[in-house]
Amino acid sequence: MAQTSDLTATVRERAGKGAAREARRNNLVPAVIYGNKQDPLSIQLPYKETAMAIFGGGFLTNVITIDVDGKKEKVIPRDYQLDPVRDFVMHVDFLRVGRNTVVTVEIPAEFINEEECPGLTRGGVLNVVRHAIEVNCPADSIPDTIVCDLKGLDLGDGLHISAVNLPEGVEPTITDRDFTIATIAAPAGLKEESDDEDGEAEAEAVEAPSED
Structure with missing residues (x-):
C-alpha cells in the first residue's frame, strides 16, 4: 500500500x-x-x-x-x-x-514472471503500452503498484486489464473497453525471417506452371 x-x-x-x-x-x-x-x-x-x-x-x-x-x-x-x-x-x-474518500491516481504497472513467459524465453520483447494505470481507489489504501502477470503469454499475445487481479476497492477509470497494458512482440530477426518466407511462398505460387 x-x-x-x-x-x-x-x-x-x-x-x-x-x-x-x-x-x-x-x-x-x-x-x-x-x-x-x-x-x-x-x-x-x-x-x-x-x-x-x-x-x-x-x-x-x-x-x-x-x-x-x-x-x-x-x-x-x-x-x-x-x-x-x-x-x-x-x-x-x-x-x-x-473514511470514505475515493481518489483517482495513476499506479505504476509492475510486470512479474518474465521467466515463465514463453514469448520472452523465445526471444520476444515486452512492449509496454501503459507504464501506469489510472484507477479509482480508497485514499487510505492506494496500492504501490498494479501487478501484471506475464506467465503463459506467447509471441503476439497481449495482456489486458481483464487479466489483472486488482486489489479490493481498486477500479480502472477506463470501463468501456478491455484495454491493453502490454504485448509480447516477436524479435526483429524472427519477424524478418517470417516476412522472407511469406515472400518466397508468394513467388513460388506465381512461378508455378499451370496444369491446364
Missing part, C-alpha cells in the same frame, strides 16, 4: 499572491488543504522537507499526516507547481482523507 509520511506546517494568516511570495522568501512553501466537507485551510510548509518528499518519488500517491500548529490532518497530495526554470516548488494542494 501507499506509504505514509509526516510533514509539519503552520497556518498562513493571509491568502493571496503577496502572502505566497512572502512565504517563499522565508524558505516556505505555500499550500492549501481542502475537502472532506471542511473549509479550505491555507498553510505553509518547510521548503527542504517538502521538496524532498516531492522529488523522492510517489508523492501524489502517498498519504501524508500534516501537523498544522499541533492539529494533525491526514491528506493526500493532489497537485504541486514548480517554477518552470528552476524546478523550485511553488505551491502544493492537499486533499483531506476521510
